[in-house]
Amino acid sequence: MKSHRKELWFDVPQRRQLINITGLVEDALRESGIKEGLCLVNAMHISASVFINDDESGLHADIEKWLEKLAPEKPHSQYAHNRGEDNADAHLKRTIMGREVVVAVTGGELDFGPWEQIFYGEFDGRRRKRVLVKIVGE
Numbered sequence: 001m002k003s004h005r006k007e008l009w010f011d012v013p014q015r016r017q018l019i020n021i022t023g024l025v026e027d028a029l030r031e032s033g034i035k036e037g038l039c040l041v042n043a044m045h046i047s048a049s050v051f052i053n054d055d056e057s058g059l060h061a062d063i064e065k066w067l068e069k070l071a072p073e074k075p076h077s078q079y080a081h082n083r084g085e086d087n088a089d090a091h092l093k094r095t096i097m098g099r100e101v102v103v104a105v106t107g108g109e110l111d112f113g114p115w116e117q118i119f120y121g122e123f124d125g126r127r128r129k130r131v132l133v134k135i136v137g138e
Contacts, residue, residue, distance in 0.1 A: 004032030004135045007044075012125030015073075015090075018060050019120045021050075021131065025103075026110060028133040035108040037137015042100030044132050047090035047124035049097035054115045067093045067123075090124035097121050105137055 006028040008021060025041055043050045053059065071092035072078075079088030101118060104111035110118075120131055 001037075001136060001138060002032070002034055004028065004034060004133075006031065006133045008120075008131040008133060009128060010120060010122065010131070011128050012122040015123070015125050016064065017122045017125060018063065019122070020055050020117050021120045022055075022110070022117045025118050025133055029105060029108070029110065029135055032135045034105055034135050034137040037105045037135060039103045039105050039110060040100060040132070040134040040136075041103070041118055042132050042134075043094070043120065043129070045129040047087055047094055048129055048131075049094045049121035049123070050100050050131060051097050051119055051121060052101050052103075052112075052116050053119060055117045055119075067096065070096060087124040093121070093123040105135065 008024050010019065012019075021041070025039065029039060041050050053063075071089045073089045076082045076086045081088035081091065103118070122129070
């Protein structure tokens with residue numbers, strides 16, 4: 001069995017953004033040479049997420065609106081975590097959206113269902129953060 005590890009780094013200038021990272025993960029898979037196995041993709045920061053969904057702008061706007069209803073950024077005073085910080089909502093958004101995804105690798109390709117893409121969700125940007133891609137298999 002082989003394994004391949006790659007870090008993807010992101011500098012998101014605004015507080016929140018959803019970024020399609022499917023192509024970057026596919027690049028890591030090609031670099032690995034693995035044809036059959038599993039690909040783990042996870043956010044290495046507690047205020048960011050990795051998830052799978054459709055790459056459609058209306059859906060992304062709906063996700064943003066839905067997350068803001070569930071864990072509104074303001075007022076900052078509503079969160080105990082924000083005594084000295086302002087990112088409690090980002091931690092909650094990450095909890096809702098999840099830390100990682102695992103995708104099967106079949107024939108050297110990510111084995112997706114229709115419309116599936118991998119996204120990095122940044123909920124407290126304005127600093128450098130990373131995503132880990134770990135691929136194992138034959």
